[in-house]
Structure formats: structure tokens, C-alpha cells
Amino acid sequence: MSGQRQIRNLALIGFMGTGKSSTGRWIALQMHYDFVDTDDLIEKRAGKPITKIFAEDGEPAFRELERQIVGELATRNRTVIATGGGLGADEENLASLKRHALVVCLWATPEGVWRRVNSQAHRPLLNDPDPMGRIRTLLAQRTPVYRQADVLVNTEFRSVREVAQHVMHEFQVARQRTVPREKPNPATHPRTGF
Ligand code: S3P
Numbered sequence: 001m002s003g004q005r006q007i008r009n010l011a012l013i014g015f016m017g018t019g020k021s022s023t024g025r026w027i028a029l030q031m032h033y034d035f036v037d038t039d040d041l042i043e044k045r046a047g048k049p050i051t052k053i054f055a056e057d058g059e060p061a062f063r064e065l066e067r068q069i070v071g072e073l074a075t076r077n078r079t080v081i082a083t084g085g086g087l088g089a090d091e092e093n094l095a096s097l098k099r100h101a102l103v104v105c106l107w108a109t110p111e112g113v114w115r116r117v118n119s120q121a122h123r124p125l126l127n128d129p130d131p132m133g134r135i136r137t138l139l140a141q142r143t144p145v146y147r148q149a150d151v152l153v154n155t156e157f158r159s160v161r162e163v164a165q166h167v168m169h170e171f172q173v174a175r176q177r178t179v180p181r182e183k184p185n186p187a188t189h190p191r192t193g194f
Pocket residue numbers: 014015016017020039050083084085086087122123124125
């Protein structure tokens with residue numbers, strides 16, 4: 001895959017509540033990149049909130065919308081992409097994102113996730129009598145795929161700004177590695193010109 005890989009975009013994957021959207025928005029502002037959030041795109045396309053998509057159409061219909069959006073993202077340029085927690089846990093979605101983006105996984109422990117999501121009610125997968133048990137199970141199932149991201153960044157007890165700065169640094173390093181450098185000019189670099 002590395003032969004055709006172009007790092008034009010930055011994709012944030014990771015479990016619910018790891019700060020993908022807030023971190024992504026912050027980075028996009030700093031780098032003057034566009035920002036997209038796959039959950040927002042899906043809600044617009046479906047014309048209803050995610051809780052309703054799950055309730056009325058079922059999770060498979062939601063995952064199909066995710067796959068469509070992932071395919072469309074391949075045409076983006078200079079875009080920070082925040083993904084829904086399940087999107088980056090799918091091997092095909094991940095492979096597709098890697099073709100045009102550096103994929104960074106934001107990481108937190110089940111306890112860290114719970115601290116951030118327990119006051120929110122918009123995540124149908126956590127609408128469970130034992131949400132903490134559900135977080136542990138889902139996170140364990142998804143970890144093997146999340147770990148295939150290019151970079152893993154721990155978000156535990158770190159501010160959005162700290163995490164964003166870490167991610168931006170990784171992005172700049174990756175871009176320097178993959179964007180071809182200009183050839184040295186022999187007049188200005190006499191010792192490296194040949
Ligand atoms: C999901 C995570 C949510 C949203 C949907 C399903 C998941 O996004 O896509 O509720 O499967 O983990 P966030 O990670 O932004 O909460």
C-alpha cells in the first residue's frame with residue numbers, strides 16, 4: 001500500500017468519548033484545514049439523528065452509511081476527519097482512510113471513556129443497563145483494529161490542546177517523510193549537489 005499512499009488528510013479514529021471531534025476541530029483551525037465529522041455527515045444524509053437511525057433503520061444501515069462516507073472521503077484534500085467510534089474499528093474503512101490520510105487513534109481506558117460519556121445520552125450503543133461493561137467489551141473487541149492506526153495517542157488526563165499538539169507534530173513528521181523534497185540546488189548546496 002505504501003507505494004500509492006498520499007498523506008493529504010488527517011483522520012482521527014478511536015473509541016467514543018476520546019475527543020476526536022473536539023481535537024479535530026482544534027487542529028483544523030490551527031492548520032487552516034477543512035474539518036468534517038463523519039457522524040454529522042451521516043445525520044445530514046439520513047435527515048435524522050444517529051439515535052433515530054439506530055432505532056428506525058438498525059445498526060447495519062448506519063454502518064453502511066459509514067462505508068459510503070469513507071469512500072467519498074478519498075477525494076478530500078487538506079481535511080481533518082473526525083470519525084465515529086465504530087468506523088475506524090472496521091479493517092476496510094481503516095485501509096481506505098490510510099490511502100489518503102495519516103490515521104491517528106485517540107486512546108483512553110474504559111474508565112476514562114466513562115468519565116467523559118456518562119453525562120451524555122446520544123450514543124445508542126451505550127444505552128445499556130451496564131454501560132461500563134458494554135464499554136469494556138466493545139473496546140476489547142475493537143482494540144486489535146484500532147492498534148493498526150499509524151499513531152496511537154493517549155488522551156487520558158490530557159487537555160484537548162495537549163492532545164492536538166501531539167497529533168499535529170506526528171502529522172508534520174509523517175508529511176515530511178512522504179512529501180518528496182525539492183532536489184538540492186548544486187549552486188547553493190555544493191557538497192550535496194552530486
Ligand atoms: C459509535 C460511536 C459514535 C457514533 C455512533 C456509534 C460507535 O460516535 O458514530 O453512536 O460504534 O462507537 P462517537 O465516537 O463520536 O461517539
